[in-house]
Structures are given as structure tokens and as C-alpha cells.
Amino acid sequence: MGNFAKWLGAGLGFSVGGPIGSILGFVVGSFIDGFTKEDVENARTYRTTHSNVQSGDFEISLLLLSAVVIKADGKIDQRELAYVREHFKRMYGEQRASNAFKLFNGFIKNNNISTRQVCMQIRQHTTHASRLQLVHFLFGIAKSDGIVNEREVNSIKTIAGYLNISNYDFESIKAMFYNSSDSSYKILEIEKSASNDEVKKAYRKMVKKYHPDKLRHLGEEHLKGAEEKFREVQKAYEHIQNERGM
The missing domain is CATH 1.10.287.110 (DnaJ domain)
Known part of the structure; x- marks a missing residue:
């Protein structure tokens, strides 16, 4: 099984079902060349035999919501993309970050992500402290180009509301x-x-x-x-x- 399938298996967690699972399926099928149905099944098998599912869930959540914030101002800034990439490299290493970006690029291109549905699923399966960390990371992305503009703030505020983060x-x-x-x-x-x-x-x-x-x-x-x-x-x-x- 390829490294990407292993990585995805570790990150499926709650994402196998619900709106996040649907988005994952669409992105994997549409944007990642050479990824087969067998790879998806292998990834799911890998997931059932490895621990730290909560970390994988958080990882998928970071990628999805990062894509939402990056697109909030109507443009895709390379500095913001670089921030996400470097953040993942520091946290997970080169190979895992590379795997993550295969999905992330698909999320960026997908204009049918329901922020509310994604956040509701995240809210049900993550701790309050984890959701606070998500919001902190999203502000880091917004600030990476030197300024947090109003559209980005509004986008993050909407996400925070859906995640049951108080004002x-x-x-x-x-x-x-x-x-x-x-x-x-x-x-x-x-x-x-x-x-x-x-x-x-x-x-x-x-x-x-x-x-x-x-x-x-x-x-x-x-x-x-x-x-x-x-x-x-x-x-x-x-x-x-x-x-x-x-």
C-alpha cells in the first residue's frame, strides 16, 4: 500500500462518514491521479489497525477549514498556501505534509464545501480545546500575508460559531x-x-x-x-x- 493510502487511513477517523467523508471521496476521486478504489479500501483497513485517530481527525479538519479561509477573500494567496505547507512540514515531516497537500489542493479546488456541515461534524467529534486550536491556526493563515482582512475575519468568526466557540x-x-x-x-x-x-x-x-x-x-x-x-x-x-x- 502506498504512503498516501496509509496516511489517509490514519486520518479517516470520523471523516469516513458524513459531509467530510463525502468531500474526501469527491476530492480523492477527482483530483488525485493514480488513486484507486483499492487504495481507499486499504486506507480504511490501515485506519482500523492504528491508533491516534484523533490526531488524524484534527489533521483533516485543519486542511478543510484552511481551504475555506484561504478562499474567503476571493483569491488564493501563495503566502497563505506556503504557511499551511510549512506548518504541516514542521508538525508531521516532509512525507506526511506532501500527502496532506494532495488532499489540500483538492479542497482548494472544491467550491461545494458546506462550512456549516463540516463544522458540525468536527464539533461532534473533537474537544473544545482542539476546536480552539483550529481557530488559532486559521488566524495564523489569515495573518501570513501580513494582514487579516475583514472577509477572513468574518469567515473565521462564522466557523467559530459553528464550532460552538463563544464570542x-x-x-x-x-x-x-x-x-x-x-x-x-x-x-x-x-x-x-x-x-x-x-x-x-x-x-x-x-x-x-x-x-x-x-x-x-x-x-x-x-x-x-x-x-x-x-x-x-x-x-x-x-x-x-x-x-x-x-
């Missing part, structure tokens, strides 16, 4: 990609008028929410993204501390 959580992650006077407060999900005790309480809450251990079930390769969010929370708290002389 407070959405604004917290969004603030990690902007340099504004109130970004630190938004990251901690508090107002500038908050007392010092409220700031400390908010910091403890956010540390618990964004702690990398919450993504350990996805595998070591996903901890780096979690650590990035965690560092942003720490930087926000330190900024407020210095600003207030706490």
Missing part, C-alpha cells in the same frame, strides 16, 4: 494576532476597567483553558501550536502587570 473565546484568539492597546485585555477576556484581582483571576482561568496538556491527546506534533497560544496569554498578563505596576 469571548473568538475575540481572545483574534487579539493574539493584533497589536492594539487593548489586545492584552481581550486575550484575557476582561475589560480595561477590571481590578487587579480580576486580572489575576482571568489569567489563571486562561492558563487552564489554553494549557498545552489539553491537546496532548492529538500527539506531540500539535503541542507547538498550543504552546504559542499559551505564550500569548503569558505575554498579555505580563504586559498588564507592567502597565499597572502589579
